[in-house]
Amino acid sequence: MSVRNLDALFSPRSIAVVGVSTRADNLGAIVLRNLRGGGFAGPVWAVNRRAGEVDGMPVCADVASIPGVPDLAILCTPPATIPRLVDELGRKGTRAAIVISAGLKDPMPDGTGTIEQAMLDAARPWLLRILGPNCIGALVPGIGLNASFAPGNATPGQLAFVTQSGALATAMLDWASTQGIGFSHFISLGDSADVDFGDLLDYLAGDAQTRGILMYVESVKHARKFMSAARAAARNKPVVLVKAGRAEAGARAAASHTGALAGSDAVFDAAVRRSGMVRVDTLEALFDAAETLARPRPWRGERLAILTNGGGAGVLAADALALAGGTLAELAPATLASLDAVLPPNWSRANPVDIIGDAPVERYRDALRILLAAPEADGVLFMHAPTAIVPAAEIAAACLPLAQGAAKPVLASWLGGRSVQGARQAFTAAGLSCYATPEHAVAAWQQVAQYHRNQQALLELPEARPEGLAVDRRAAEEILADALREQRDWLTDEEAMALLAAYGVPVVPTRRVRDAEEAADVARDMGFPVALKVVSRQIQHKSDVGGVALGLASVEEVRKAAVEMRLRVAARSPQAHVSGYTVQRMVRRPRARELIVGIATDPVFGPTVLFGAGGTAVEIRKDRALDLPPLNAALARDLVARTRVAAELAAHRGTAGVHQAALLDTILRVSQIACELPMVAELDINPLLADADGVLALDARVRVRGTAVAGDAHLALRPYPAALEESFASGGGSLALRPIRPEDGARLAAFYASAPAQDLRLRFFHTRREVPRSELARFCQIDYDREMAFIALDGERMVGEVRAICDPDNLQAEFAIHVAAPWQHRGLGRRLLQKMTDYLRARGTGEMVGECLEENAGMLALARSQGLVVAPNADGTVALRRKLAGPG
CATH class of the missing domain: 3.40.50.261 (Succinyl-CoA synthetase domains)
Structure with a gap:
């Protein structure tokens, strides 16, 4: 993500339009007229290889002939000319371009990649930012900028509108003018080869003139970048979007129940909810949102x-x-x-x-x-x-x-x-907001309500949990590696159960056997009744081909069932090779609910965790909810609450309610699998039996992939970075140093509550009795992609913190540090600051900066001891700065 040089794009001091001619329908001439008619106050130059004059304005023959350095260039020339022009502009000092031209997906004349890639390669050495190609352009009415070929202008306002559709841009512009709605920015992304939704969300989130953001989305290219920027923006101001393409086309090809249920549109819904944005279903509803947000x-x-x-x-x-x-x-x-x-x-x-x-x-x-x-x-x-x-x-x-x-x-x-x-x-x-019909008015009210619900969800502090979930990750990875070595896409039933058991999910005992006799022997040892299931690499839904026999009560029944099962499978699925059976002890839990918990992989947002009603009719009922991992207890509880089956989990008509803690624990363990095992492409636990005694996985399927990425790059949200945990010896004892978690809210509240009033004033620059719950939530629920907080723990008690927030370009990180009074002057502050310095340097941050009150002698001494440059400000504060890129 980057907002670098976006000021040159949206707040330029000078502009060049390249590709202007005297033809009435010339795109460059239309853009030039819009620029001049919009009231832009800075220099505007026209460029065309045939120098001359257009509308009384001189035309430069080429980029080199422009008498000044344009901050922004608008390119309206044939596609093949774009890479050369971008290079020439970059050399001249231009740092932003709007590429109106289309057709840049075509190959270069010499066959060396696409024109679009050549354009990006030409822009990279100069950090020249590109909006487009194939876009209408951008309008910033507050400065009179109409850098577009839109048929009208926009009036100044405090809403930003970003769209991937040019036709929708002109429709919104026309509608807004009749409704008296103005815009801070009106931006057509086009193909978003460089500047995309993530960049614009970051830029607009920090723009003081923008009060709300509206978006029309057709596709998202970089999920983690999009999610990180969306979460940051939605915390500051309303972000409302409408997305095209609601059909779940990808689900039809899925081999597991989870994959079939987790359509791409449902995943996008989960991403929007998790980020705190609001999604509306129609363009009409987006217009209603514009009406509401504008007032x-x-x-x-x-x-x-x-x-x-x-x-x-x-x-x-x-x-x-x-x-x-x-x-x-x-x-x-x-x-x-x-x-x-x-x-x-x-x-x-x-x-x-x-x-x-x-x-x-x-x-x-x-x-x-x-x-x-x-x-x-x-x-x-x-x-x-x-x-x-x-x-x-x-x-x-x-x-x-x-x-x-x-x-x-x-x-x-x-x-x-x-x-x-x-x-x-x-x-x-x-x-005041006005609507044509009662339904429109109510829809607008609900949009605002949904926005505030999403904001409240972002501020929810989950209850504390034990430090980590006990798992045997190595055993699970060995199971997956064995399948890949054998070039299998699916784990066997026995392997799938073993993988779940390695992650602490309660499972029914499962044994793999080769034939009917071995099945009978294992059943005798296991104890009756048992279930028998066919094993075949070609069969995933065993019940569909008669590959499941339940309630077998004797050796004879097991032998007979095995023989008959092989015959049924041969008749119904003749292409399948039966390699054996699995034997499971039958579980009698008559009051248990059948649920499904699983993992599916979305091509854009990566792994998703699914929960819903299970059983053989799972795809007919389609009662499910999705979320993006990692999950915490609060998110897992919300995941369950968003299903219809949630109402059946409570006690009713003499049936005890489901053991909620056990159910949530299983969902969290599945979330951990999604985070830690990128080789897992799909996972089904169906049915997961749940009753008052707990949960039990009766059946599971796991699909593996051999092209898994390293680390956590497969996730749209960066999970808790456990690798950064360590211990620190201080004062004869040992402290745990680790990144903060969402569950640390109670610890953080107690940490601030126990601090002397003077320490809080030095930390927050003003006197305060307590830190509000909303602020605690913000401090705990950090985005590890762009901020970090390390805490020091003496047992369960928090005794120190250091936190830093990076700008979107990672050029600068602003830090703050606070150590509990009893632990001051014992080396903890130095160790926390060094840990943050090492972390920021490792992620390539340019420099770390901070401020403290001039009376904060302890902080000033710590800063000097750690090599920070200390400089007083005129307002009674002291600036702290340390360069990280390079030595020192």
């Missing part, structure tokens, strides 16, 4: 009150809210009494509040005032259908001051056309 109001909660002069409209709104899983506010007795005093006797006396079609202005105003004051209503949807009683404009004039001054969100839906147009315009001009 934000203070958020108090999800309970919505509906005010209407028409019962039908109110019912439609209430139905839409219920179907979307929203919450209709339940009016308190005090609120009902207040409404009784101002409304006619036949009003609805419930929410929706129907004030009757003959309502005069005063009735609207009084009812709205009461609902805005009602503590049980977190927001109000104000609806009006035109009547002949009172003009809509008079109602708007009376209610507008109340809506504007409200301490909670107010949405409006003025139903109708010409007769309510003035009222709608008045509300819109006053900064």
Whole structure:
């Protein structure tokens, strides 16, 4: 990820347009006219190999002839010319280009790769950033920049819109102009050969003029980069997207139940949820999101009150809210009494509040005032259908001051056309969100609610767990290696169970046998009843071909079942080679629920963890939820809660509830498999029996791959880096030094709570009694891809921390350190700072910087002892700096 030189792209001081001619339909000439018409204040140069004049403006013959150095170049020339032009511009000092031209996927004339790759190769030595190719361009209305061939301009605002579709860009631009919605940035990505969603999310997250980000997504190329940037952006401001391509085409080819259930669109949904963004289903809903985000109001909660002069409209709104899983506010007795005093006797006396079609202005105003004051209503949807009683404009004039001054969100839906147009315009001009229908208004409300739910999920602190899950990783890796040596794609049943057992998943005893006699002998030793299952590399779903026999109660039954099974399989799957059987002890747990837990691999986002209802009808029920590993207990609990089968896991009708801790533990262990064993391509535990006594895996399938990447590169989210754990001898004792985990929230809270007030002031630069829970969550749930925090533990008690956050280009990391008072002056601060320095240097960070108060003598002494440059600032703070790239 990189935001380097994006300022030259979106805030240029000078621009060159290459490929301008006098033809009316010339792309370069259109871009030039847009630039000049948009009001860009800096120098603009036109370039064409036929020098001359266009619209009274001189045209340079080539890049070398440009009289200055353009920050930004817009290229509208044939594809084959692009790499040469990029090189010439880079040599001249240009650091950003928008490539409007299409066709760069074609091969170079000399056959040495594609034109696009040659363009990137030409840009790399100069760190020249490229937007496109095959894009419409970019608009930054606040500086008068219209570097595009869009048919219109954008008005200034605080929303950024990023799209992979040029057609959608022009549609959104046209719609926004009619709605009075402005933009901080309006960006067409095109083929995103260089600048992509990850770069733009990082850039826009740090842009003070951007309050919310809208995106139209067709594909994501770099999952980890995208997820890291999205998580960072969504913590700062709303990010709403719509994605094309919802069909689960990849699922049809999957060989396991998990693979069949984990379609790519469901995986994308999981990625959006995990990052804290909000996904909407349609372009219409994205427009609604634009309307809502452009006019934000203070958020108090999800309970919505509906005010209407028409019962039908109110019912439609209430139905839409219920179907979307929203919450209709339940009016308190005090609120009902207040409404009784101002409304006619036949009003609805419930929410929706129907004030009757003959309502005069005063009735609207009084009812709205009461609902805005009602503590049980977190927001109000104000609806009006035109009547002949009172003009809509008079109602708007009376209610507008109340809506504007409200301490909670107010949405409006003025139903109708010409007769309510003035009222709608008045509300819109006053900064209130207006929607054409009740359904649109409710959808917008739910989008905001979903955004705040996602934000709350990001701040949830999972409970502490034991330090790591006990596993035998080496045994599991040997099982996978054996399969690869034998060029097998699938583990045998016995191997699959052994792999799960190595990771601590409870499994039913399973033995592999060669023939009917050996099966009978193993069954006798194992104890009856037993289950018998066929073993064949060509058969994955054994029950489909009669390859499963259950409840075998004697040696004779086992022999007979084995012979009959071989005959059935031969008839139903003649191409399959039967290499033996597996024998399992039958488990009698009549009150157990059948569940599925598994791993599937998405081509973009890598491994996903699946949970849902299991059994033979698993693909028919399709009751499942997905998430991206690594998971913690809170995420595992949420994964379970998002399924319909979750309701069946609680106690009901005399049946005890499922052992929740055991179920969550198994999900976490499967997540650990996904993180630590990249050779596992797919994994099914189906069924996983779950009851009050715990869980038990009855059957499992594991598909392996031989092209697994090293380390954790296969994951979209970087997992906990256990390799960075170590111990530190201090003061006659030993401390554990390790990266922070999400589960460390209670430790971190206790660490800050025990600190003297002066230490907290030195750490945070202001006096504070406690650190809010939201801040604790942010400090614990870090993105290991771009930040790090090491903590020191004396047993279970936290006694020190050091943390650093890197910029997207890894040029600089800002650090902070805090050591508990009893451990100060004992070498812990020096060791923590050295550990962070070593870590940052290993990841290639350019320098580490920090600040402390000038009275913080201990920090200043520590900084000097570790080779940091100390320089006072004018505001009473001291800057700390140390270069890391290279020696020292």
